[in-house]
Amino acid sequence: MDPAGPYPPAAHQPLHRRRRRGRGERRLRRRLPRDGRAVAEVADAGSAEVDLAVAAARRAFDAGPWPRWSPAERGRALLRLADLVERDRSELAVTISLEMGKPITEAYDIELRAVVNTFRWYGQLADKLTDESPRTAGDALALVTREPAGVVAAVVPWNFPLTLASWKVAPALAAGCTVVLKPSELSPLSALRLARLATEAGLPPGVLNVVAGDGPTAGRALGLHPDVDVLAFTGSAAVGRQFLRYAADSNLKRVWLELGGKSPNIVLPDAPDLDRAAATAAWGIFFNQGEMCTAPSRLLVHRSIAERVTDAVVARAEALRIGDPLDPATELGAMVGEDHLARVLGHVAAGRSEGARLRTGGTRWGTAGSFLRPTVFDRVDPGMRLAREEIFGPVLAVLAFDTVEEAVRLANATEYGLAAAVWTADLSTAHRVSRALRAGTVWVNCYEEGDLSVPFGGVKQSGHGRDKSAHALDKYMDLKTTWIQL
Structure with a gap:
């Protein structure tokens, strides 16, 4: 102008x-x-x-x-x-x-x-x-x-x-x-x-x-x-x-x-509402096209419920309405530009080449604009780029664990420490895990909640x-x- x-x-x-x-x-x-x-x-x-x-x-x-x-x-x-x-x-x-x-x-x-x-x-x-x-x-x-x-x-x-x-x-x-x-x-x-x-x-x-x-x-x-x-x-x-x-x-x-952030979202078997946990996990990673530093890009799920929760997240991803950002009905808009979309697609390609299983998405949407279908990988190994690097896009990495201690260890195995979440009905577990997580904000049985009365920021390289x-x-x-x- x-x-x-x-x-x-x-x-x-x-x-x-x-x-x-x-x-x-x-x-x-x-x-x-x-x-x-x-x-x-x-x-x-x-x-x-x-x-x-x-x-x-x-x-x-x-x-x-x-x-x-x-x-x-x-x-x-x-x-x-x-x-x-x-x-x-x-x-x-x-x-x-x-x-x-x-x-x-x-x-x-x-x-x-x-x-x-x-x-x-x-x-x-x-x-x-x-x-x-x-x-x-x-x-x-x-x-x-x-x-x-x-x-x-x-x-x-x-x-x-x-x-x-x-x-x-x-x-x-x-x-x-x-x-x-x-x-x-x-x-x-x-x-x-x-x-x-x-x-x-x-x-x-x-x-x-x-x-x-x-x-x-x-x-x-x-x-x-x-x-x-x-x-x-x-x-x-x-x-x-x-x-x-x-x-x-x-x-x-x-x-x-x-x-930046590589925020872990831990779902334990005693989560008060597994369907809500899955819906929130999907909302958190796909909100704002995943272009969010606190996005719960690592979904850590207990092995006993991993398939059920992952299936629910995939169903949510595939039901999202992608389209013109100016359409009030649109739920997933465009990535900020072609260069950023190319970087995110590079992470998707790395996930495939390193052996993670692509459950949905991973490709462009439409013939114009910088749109990416919501993407979910499971069978992600902690050493993969999907689990280590901030992607800043609608790409979710699902990792399974067997014990609470393993979940905390996986959650903290990152250079970042911006946010985290844990889903459990046990008050003692909620407190113990929240204290053990190295993050500036920990949500319990929710994600991205809060108001202006509480501080926002991170630890480590966040x-x-x-x-x-x-x-x-x-x-x-x-x-x-x-x-x-x-």
């Missing part, structure tokens, strides 16, 4: 009116996952645009009103933004569905609901934070105050483009920081629209800036930038490592990482940052001690 059109390359600063271009006036062209047609063009930000956006955020933090507004004022601004997202919910849902292939019903009912709730939750929390006054000797007064950390760079992926953006932007803004948001080059349109809404909500100039560019250029420039104080990233482990290197090579900025809950604010605030001698 034209820079002066509805999607400027940045918000709150006149970057779309500047002729300076870091990449020779290059443009990002986004093609529709549903049919491959070009949908839009936006400015392809380079280091020069990143410099402008960071400079705007720096001025807004050092001299602007946002950090000096009362927490209640900042909270009211976030509540206004939540209301505007709710107002434009249909438009935003269509934008997300078009740019990354998510079914429109899921974009509207799930993603946009989460975005509205996130801005409202942190808007309401903004003035509820408290400082400390530890007890000291009688001739002194100690104060511990929470202060905004400064300029935050938020780098987010394409699979939940606005949900994951809001999980970082909302607490950073509530804390009093200013933000430079870099969406994936595959999903820039919804983030740019969010920036427009932030302007309408009354956020001062420079408080929220959006740069649309790729990782090796715009992302790298943010990682190395000396005026970025905090960088929050959701994405792959390989890129997370790069951001840690960038921080070491620049100003030692804090880097908070939420990375990263160490926490989104959601009041704990997310810790990433964007500094503790200052003031000692007053009386």
